[in-house]
Amino acid sequence: MELQPLNNLSQSSYTYFPALSTKKPGFFSKTFFTWVKSILDLSKKKDVTVDDTYPLPDGEKAENEELTKNLKKHKLFWAIIRSNIKLILLSVFLGNVCALLDLSAPLFIDWLISYIESDEKPLMTGIYILSSFSIVNILNQILKGKVKFNDMLIEIRVKNSLSNAIYMKVLKASKPPEGLGVNILEVDAEKIYSVFIDLGLFISCPVQAVLSIYLIYLQVGSAIFAGLGVMLMCLVLSYFSSSLLEKYQTKLMTIKDERIEVSSQFLGNIKIIKAYVWENFFKNLIHDIRKRELSSLKSYHLAYSASSYLFWSTPSITAASVFIYYTQIMGESLNPGVTFVTLTTLIILQDSLQVFPYILTSLILCFVSIKRVQKFLDVSDLSELPKGDTVEIKNCSFECEGKTLLNDISLNLKKNEFIAIVGPVGSGKSSLLNAIMGELKVKSGEIRVSDQIAYAPSLESWLQNDSLRNNILFGKPYNESWYSKVIDACSLAQDINSLPDKDLTEIGEKGINLSGGQKARVCLARAVYADKEIYLLDDPLSSVDNFVASSIMNNCFLNLLSNKTRILVTHRLNILDKVDRIIVLEDGKISQISEPASLSIQESLIEKDNSKPQEIPHEPKKLIEDEEKESGKVSSKVYKDYFKFSGGYTILVLACISIVLWTATRMSGDIVLKEWSSNPSDAFTLLVLYLCLRIGGDILIPLRAILLNYILGIRASQAIHDKMIESFSRAPVNLFYDVTPIGRILNRLSKDMDEIDGSVPNAIGYIIVLLGETGAVILMALIYIPYLVFALPLFIYFALKIKDAYLGASRELTRLEAISKSPILNHFSETLSGAKLIRAFKQTENFHAKNYNLLNKNSKILYWLGACECWINLYLGLLSSAFIFILLFAIIMLRNDLSAATVGLCLAYVVPLPIDMHYLIFDWAYLENSVISVERAEQYMNIPAEKPSQLPTDKNLVRWPENPSIEFRNVFMKYRPDTPYILKGVNFKIEGSKRIGFVGRTGSGKSSVFLALLRIVEIDKGIIFIDGVDISHIGLDKLRSAITLVPQDPLVFSSTLRKNLDPCQLKSDDEIKKALEEVNLSKFSIDHDIKGSGSNLSAGEKQLISIARAMLANTKVILFDEATAGVDQESDHEIQNLIKGKIFGCTILTIAHRLITVMENDFIIVMQDGIAAEIGNPEELLQKDSLFRKIKDQIH
Structure with missing residues (x-):
């Protein structure tokens, strides 16, 4: 069709x-x-x-919110059950029907053995047995297909509803942890919903085991109680082993969370990390965490290997105890009927018991993850603030995570009032805006706030990977007239016109192809376009020059928003005369509220300033590259590489040998049992031989697990992870990170590594075992009924045809499913970091809708994947039924030539063939689908790297640079091969130990000069010299170690303050304390714990930490890229004095946003259209008709 x-x-x-x-x-x-x-x-x-796939049925769509409704009344586990109770009951019913049909096989064997043993063997009776057995078998396969399909529907519903619940919590929660959130969505949620993949099997196995025991009782009587005693002992041991596995799994997931969080910080700040030459520090940190993770994984595998012996040997020990009791204590003799009906039933029991480890492991993982998800869902939601007309705060104190941030705040805003909030770094300015948005917990007092709020962040601008226009519209309809007014008011027209596709140009993840000032203005435009009643403006003028700031102040704040209530956080004290009232914050308290004319602080602190006009490279519209997807069969090279990573094929060969030996001992033991049933006189000798072969041989199963999981799997996992981290650390920023979403990379390190850690070695092990079992079935049948050799080629042919038809579709769908997960993770991560802004703009419904669409796209692929599994399960079952039919037909035709014991043994082996074939092909597909994670990991193991970190000539530069002169000689640079030049022949020469200020309009190339100096982006043409040495002939580590960058967006990570300042531990505690004192951060101890990405620090405090690093680095070249944009003017003044007083003999290059800072430099370089258009002393340049003077005149 x-x-x-x-x-x-x-x-x-x-x-x-x-x-x-x-x-x-x-x-x-x-x-x-x-x-x-x-x-x-x-x-x-x-x-x-x-x-090529179709939309989901309504019941399986992500919009189904049954779980959300039930979560309001029940804990997660019971909410899942109640939400899917009808489908679960159907799976329970059909699963148990299938269990009963499975157990009809021993009854048919008993019937057939009695038929063979009888003196008269009418052909019609044999045909009746054959027909009945075949019909029941076919019906069983059809019903199993129904159960599988039903379980798949439950899995999709649980996946969607669980993902929705987690996503909703992110938007509502007060402070969900970022690293944990990604893992909860990627790993924990999957471990929960994957339990439902084989729900019918899970439910039917205990029932099947109980009924199997009852059938054995009918054959051997009270001897079954000996077997039950053994099984009970094994179950008790299983309980303890399960507890141990749960303990290891919980520890493993905790360490995995830690690794993902650190990896996220490493990848998200890679540009600054490269500039600091901190790659090795983060690599070692991640490797250390990974070692602990693998150590826990080893413990888990050892415990599982030990418990697997218990599970696999239980049926053999049970059979031995039953037969011993039956023959030695009850004094009965074995006969073919008792022996092989019991043995067949024990094989069914064994298949049920073999699923128990999987069931227990899955349930353990499920309940560990349920606890973690429940803990995540139990995070308190933000309380909705009482509604008011504007903002009314009366004697309020606010706290976050138990720490009081604001004390005794009282504030009553009038409609259309323009309020400015000022104060030193860390005084609580941004916290006050957060409190008004409901992001802080009200500790005491009363607050009422209008729900018509728009919010514009600055230094921590949040943008989506979408077009610039859509970032501004932010879910609202496009109104061309209003949109144009907003663009003009926010001074974005010139920036938009410089973009290749104007406002339809794609903005990279987190706005990577926009500079800080442009991001701030886009965020401001987003807020203005929302057309709300109250505007919370968190220092949006900090990253623009005075000309742009004046334009935004007049055209936007005082004109377009004149009939709105505006609250502006600012460090620009020279604009305070234009506001209605000023709030001064100190130490989390309001120290003064006054009109501008009466504010005592104003006159002493006002300084005329000039901020950095930002630049932007010309980028193509399609910035983020589509994720790669291989096609066709997984290449044999991927398998070869996997075994190469694991150390070669030796371990695999040893594992195969162990399974061959296990198969041989198993078959030999059952042949001994056949002889025992035919020759009871030598019972004791045969009993001892049976015990040695079966129970002794079962120890080879955990040996296989140790070889493949503990040794081969761990080796490969470690090598693959290490190679990816090494590749990420060496990947160029402009060619890789600027075009690859971080969520896509994290998907490799979380979901794909989870598959490589467990699924790949598990699948290899399962396939080897099942090949042994299937081979034993076919070999046993051929030994006693060699005529089957004529049917065997057809059986193998059709089995391979079915396998190939399934694997072709399954392989492609699995790849599509893996790719469809990355956008879900990206959207989740984006929401996690922007939840505050999404709430402020009342955009939760739009983000929910996008989440629904992404989940549905992923789920419809899962739907087809599950349907294909149902198809192959059915047709493999039917094929196996055909093989059994042929075997039965041969037995009936040869009924006078075969003994009852031979017939019993053959049927005991062949009856489980449908189950063995199902698992063999499924695990083959499982391996192919799992090894796709290796294929995906390899895509990121060979990323084209930066130039060498070290060169042999570096050893000749021990004291370089002694005289830190800098020369650009005809330098051309572009960000990527398909983009225009951003530096177009830059020429300048700077003498050593001079202070240089860079100025220029947006897109002129100022920050690009810094990137070229650090070789974050390699130049295309020209030469750059530092102290007379061509920097292209210097290793990157040596070069970057000689330069200190103080960026606009400071890097802080989860650790102590000491580690943040000196991660490589090169400085003493006293030196670090001194640096903290010099930047006015002495209030923090060096052991102060920094959370997340500095969530417990203000923006200004994070910038001061960055400046303290520069003080400690003691390099000859320092680059200040708007380093003081996030601090107040008084702190800026102190920092400038500190730099002048403490830093000597250095060449300092500054892109500054305040005119006074630039004026104090020795020289000014005016950048224009990618060239150094003007160079000179600032005072001299002001005396003539210069570009610099024109910039100054524009400000005034």
């Missing part, structure tokens, strides 16, 4: 199976899954894409 175009389908046409045309599928199509054939056939002709 060919796939129909999407536009030919109506919403009502796919209520159950969406892969059909407008005609509903009939009974036959539903029963035999013929509707799945369309995707299987299509996968043979082309690579399957998302467009």
Whole structure:
């Protein structure tokens, strides 16, 4: 059946199976899954894409919020059960029916053995047995297909509802931890919903085990109690082993969270980390965490390997104890009927018990994850503030995570009032805005706030990976007239016109292709476009020059927003005369509220200033590259590479040998049992031999697990992770990080590494065991009924055809599913970092809608993947049933030539063949699908690297640079090969130990000069000299170690203050304390714990930490890239005096946002259109008709 175009389908046409045309599928199509054939056939002709799949049925869509409703009344586990109770009960019912049909096999064997043992063997009786057995077997396979499909529907519903619940909590929670949140969505949620993949199997196994025991009782009587005693002892031991596994899994997940959080900080700040030459520090930090993670994983594998012996040997020990009791204590003799009906039932019991480790492991992982998710969901939601007309705060104190941030705040804003908030760094200015938005907990007092709020952040600007226009619209309809007014008022027209696709140009993740000032103005435009009643403006003027600041003040704050209530946090004291009232904050308290004319602080602190006009490279519209997707079969090279990472094939060969030996001992033991049933006189000798072969041979199973999981898997995991981290650390910022979302990279380090850690070695182990079991079945049948050799080629042919048809579609769908997860993770991470702003703009519904769409896209691929699994399960089952039919037919035809013991042994082996075939092909697909994670990891293991970190000539530069002169000679630079030049022949020469200020309009190339000096971006043409040495001939580590960058967006990470200042531990405690004193941070101890990305520090405090690093670095070249943009003018003045008084013999390059700072430099370089258009002393330049003078005149 060919796939129909999407536009030919109506919403009502796919209520159950969406892969059909407008005609509903009939009974036959539903029963035999013929509707799945369309995707299987299509996968043979082309690579399957998302467009080849159809929308989900309504019940499986992410919009189904049953779980959310039940979570209000019940804990997570019971909420999941209640939300899917109908489907769960259906799986329970059908699963137990299948369990009963499975247990009909021993009854048919008993019937057939009695038939063979009888003197008269009528052909019609044999045909009746054959027909009955075949019909029951086929019915069983069909019902198992139904159960599998039903379980898949439950899995999708739980996945979507759980993902939704986690996402909703992120938008509502007061402070969800970032690293934990990513892992909860990627790992924990999957461990919960994956339990439902085989729910019918889970439920039916205990029932099947109990009924198996009852059937054995009917055969051997009270001897079963000996077996039950053994099983009870094994179950007690299983309980203790399960507790141990849960302990290791909990520890493992905690360490995994820590690794992902540190990796996120490393990748998210890679540009600054490269400038600081901190790659090795972060690599070592991640490697140390990874070592602890693998150590816990080893402990888990050892515990699992030990417990697996218990699970695998239990049926053998049980059988031995039953037969010993039956023959030695009860004095009975074994006969073929008792022996092989019992043995067949024990094999079914063994299959049930073999699932127990999987069930227990899955349940352990599930309940560990449920506890973690429940803890996440239990994080308190932000309380909605009482509604008011504007902002009314009466004697309020506010706290966050138990720490009081604001004390005794009283504030009553009038409608349309313009308020300025000023105060030193860390005084609580941003906290007051957060309190008004409801982001802080009200500790005491009363507060009322209007719900018509717009918020504009500055230094921590939040932007989406979308077009510039959509970032401004932020979910609101496009109104061309209003939009144009907003663009003009926020001084964005010139910036937009410089972009290749104007406002439709794609903005990279976190606004990577915009500078700080442009990001701030886009955030301001987003707030203004929202057209709300109250505007909270968190220092949006800090990153623009006075000309732009004046324009925004007049055109935006005083004109376009004149009929709005505005609260402006600012360090620009020279604009305070234009506001209605000024609030002065000190130490979390309001020290003064006054009108501008009466404010005592104003006159002493006002300084005329000039801030940095920002620059932007010309970028193509498509900035973020689509994620790579391989096609066709997984290359044999991927498998070879995996085994190469694990140290070669030796371990794999040893594991295969162990399974061959296990299979041989298992078959030999059962042949001994056949002889025992035929020759009871030598019972004791045969009993001892049976025990040695079966129980002794079972120890080879945990040996296989140790070889593959503990040794091979751990080695490969460690090598792959280390190679990815090394590749990430060496990847160029402009060619990789600027075009690759961090969420996509984190997906490799979280979800894909989780697959490589466990799923890949597990799948290899399962396949080896199942090949041994399937080979034993076929070999045993051929030994006693060699005529089956004629049917065997057909059986193998059709098995391979079914496998190939399934794997072709499964492989492509698995790749699509993996790719469809990255946008979910990106959206989740984006929401996690921007939750405050999303709440402020009342955009939660729009973000929910996007989350729904992303989940549905992923789920419909899962739907098809599950449907393909149902198809292969059914047809492999039917094929196995055909093989059993042929075997039974041969037995009936040879009924006079075969002994009852031979028939019993053959059937005891062949009856479980459908289960073995199912697991073999499924685990084959499981391996292919899991090894795709290795394939995806390899894509990031060979990223084209930066130039060498070290060069042999570096040893000749021990004292370099002694005289830190800098020369640019005809330098051209572009960010990527397909983008225009941003530096277009820059020429200047700076003498050593001079202070140089860079000025220029947006896009002139100022920050690009810094990137070229640090070789964050390599130049295309020209030469850059430092102290007479061409920096292209210096290793990157040596070069960057000689330069200190103080960036506009400071880097702080989760650790102590000491580690943040000196991660490589090169400085003494006294030196660090002195640096803290010099930047007025002595209130913090060096052991002060910094949380997250500095969530417990103000923006200004984070910048002061960055400046303290520069003080400690003691390099000859220092680059200040708007380093004081986030501090007040008084602190800026103190820092400038500190730099002049403490830093000597250095060349200092400054891009500053205050004119007084630039004026104190020895020289000014005016950048214009990618060239150094003017160079000179600032005072001299002001005396003539210069570009610098024109800039100054524009300010005034």
